[in-house]
Amino acid sequence: MAETPPRTVPRTSATFTPEVMAEIRRAAATGIYDIRGAGAKRALPHLDDLLFLGASISRYPLEGYRERCGTEVVLGDRFASKPIRLKTPVTIAGMSFGSLSANAKEALGRGASLAGTSTTTGDGGMTPEERGHSQTLVYQYLPSRYGMNPDDLRRADAIEMVIGQGAKPGGGGMLLGQKITERVAGMRCLPPGIDQRSACRHPDWTGPDDLAIKLEELREITDWEKPIYVKVGASRPYYDTALAAKSGADVVVLDGMQGGTAATQDVFIEHVGIPTLAAIRPAVQALQDLGLHRKVQLVVSGGIRSGADVAKVLALGADAVAIGTAALIALGDNDPRWEAEYAALGTTAGAYDDWHEGKDPAGITTQDPELARRLDPVLGGRRLANFLAVMTLEAQTIARACGKSHLHNLEPEDLVALTIEAAAMAQVPLAGTDWIPGKAGL
Numbered sequence: 001m002a003e004t005p006p007r008t009v010p011r012t013s014a015t016f017t018p019e020v021m022a023e024i025r026r027a028a029a030t031g032i033y034d035i036r037g038a039g040a041k042r043a044l045p046h047l048d049d050l051l052f053l054g055a056s057i058s059r060y061p062l063e064g065y066r067e068r069c070g071t072e073v074v075l076g077d078r079f080a081s082k083p084i085r086l087k088t089p090v091t092i093a094g095m096s097f098g099s100l101s102a103n104a105k106e107a108l109g110r111g112a113s114l115a116g117t118s119t120t121t122g123d124g125g126m127t128p129e130e131r132g133h134s135q136t137l138v139y140q141y142l143p144s145r146y147g148m149n150p151d152d153l154r155r156a157d158a159i160e161m162v163i164g165q166g167a168k169p170g171g172g173g174m175l176l177g178q179k180i181t182e183r184v185a186g187m188r189c190l191p192p193g194i195d196q197r198s199a200c201r202h203p204d205w206t207g208p209d210d211l212a213i214k215l216e217e218l219r220e221i222t223d224w225e226k227p228i229y230v231k232v233g234a235s236r237p238y239y240d241t242a243l244a245a246k247s248g249a250d251v252v253v254l255d256g257m258q259g260g261t262a263a264t265q266d267v268f269i270e271h272v273g274i275p276t277l278a279a280i281r282p283a284v285q286a287l288q289d290l291g292l293h294r295k296v297q298l299v300v301s302g303g304i305r306s307g308a309d310v311a312k313v314l315a316l317g318a319d320a321v322a323i324g325t326a327a328l329i330a331l332g333d334n335d336p337r338w339e340a341e342y343a344a345l346g347t348t349a350g351a352y353d354d355w356h357e358g359k360d361p362a363g364i365t366t367q368d369p370e371l372a373r374r375l376d377p378v379l380g381g382r383r384l385a386n387f388l389a390v391m392t393l394e395a396q397t398i399a400r401a402c403g404k405s406h407l408h409n410l411e412p413e414d415l416v417a418l419t420i421e422a423a424a425m426a427q428v429p430l431a432g433t434d435w436i437p438g439k440a441g442l
């Protein structure tokens, strides 16, 4: 009888991975759920699963240095008398003062303005730094109403009614006591040093009929001049987009589950909502079914990092994108030059996500004056503007290769998918086939 060979490799579990076990031990030791910033970290069907079909014989490319490829975008021309005109479809997403330092908010404004695009306030109101340095500033109107000021509605260039975020659709944000300085507390009319949990729903409306009334109220306050956006976290994008558009939104902002957050429960970030890739086509379909595609603009966010991502999102039918995390990285977030300090916090550059603790070595997700001083808003603004320019140029390069004279001429027909999941979600063929899962064959 043959001898059984000895087992030489200990087997680790694909279910109880080292990370899972570490979290069980952490929970057992503390009795507190894990809170963190940033977006979903696990692998999800993603824009990387799509590829462009560059032109060859059946399609005709445009010459990079001689033939124009437009990048400009108008947002909010459905009802607003003063729509937003941007040079690039890459905008800066709403990130709160409180979660971010005043210098970081100023740097975002400076960078966006240099690039000819907009930036957005966040939970906690508008700071003079960001208004002063943002050529085009979108003012968020949130369930919490923290920092809500009717004069700021009029000082803004557009208003974004936030219903939800991709990182936590159905939930509110958190700002923990260590980041609530006198200034942050004063703007929110709440005591300093005490944890704040933002409301998960608006206090004065419960459904689409009320939403329509609320949007009209905002239009009246701003003389029907400013575009009104409605931001939703991606969970039921077809119905949410349709209801936002029916309620009178000029722009729908759709934030997928890879979208960053300043702080919330890890379980929420990783298990609620649907991936950005899966959300876009149903939202576009809703607008098409209402005859409102390109009339109500669609801005998509959640895990967008490059010009390729921008081009893919636009090809799927969006009008513009918004970036949060990538903008913070451009400013210097998670930069390896602070590695020694990340290590002292028990993490490493690239993985640092304890943004709620306010100890960010890069001086971005903090209210500590010493740390915040590390970010030079002028330099940060320039870095962000460079990054936005690169994203725009990359998207243009791809559009030209597909023979398009404007980024908005990109279309699903320019794309194929690498996986069956991505093909089904993006409703484009699996590469090398004409098969779109869920659609009848040709």
Ligand SMILES: Cc1cc2nc3c(=O)[nH]c(=O)nc-3n(C[C@H](O)[C@H](O)[C@H](O)COP(=O)(O)O)c2cc1C
Pocket (backbone or CB within 6 Å): 037, 038, 039, 093, 094, 095, 096, 099, 100, 121, 122, 123, 140, 162, 164, 165, 166, 231, 255, 258, 259, 260, 261, 262, 301, 302, 303, 304, 322, 323, 324, 325, 326, 365
């Ligand atoms: C630090 C930080 C703070 C944020 N604060 C807000 C906020 O106040 N209001 C809001 O609607 N979304 C907020 N968000 C979400 C962003 O607006 C946006 O939806 C998200 O960052 C997009 O995904 P991305 O980070 O992958 O680009 C925040 C995100 C981050 C990273």
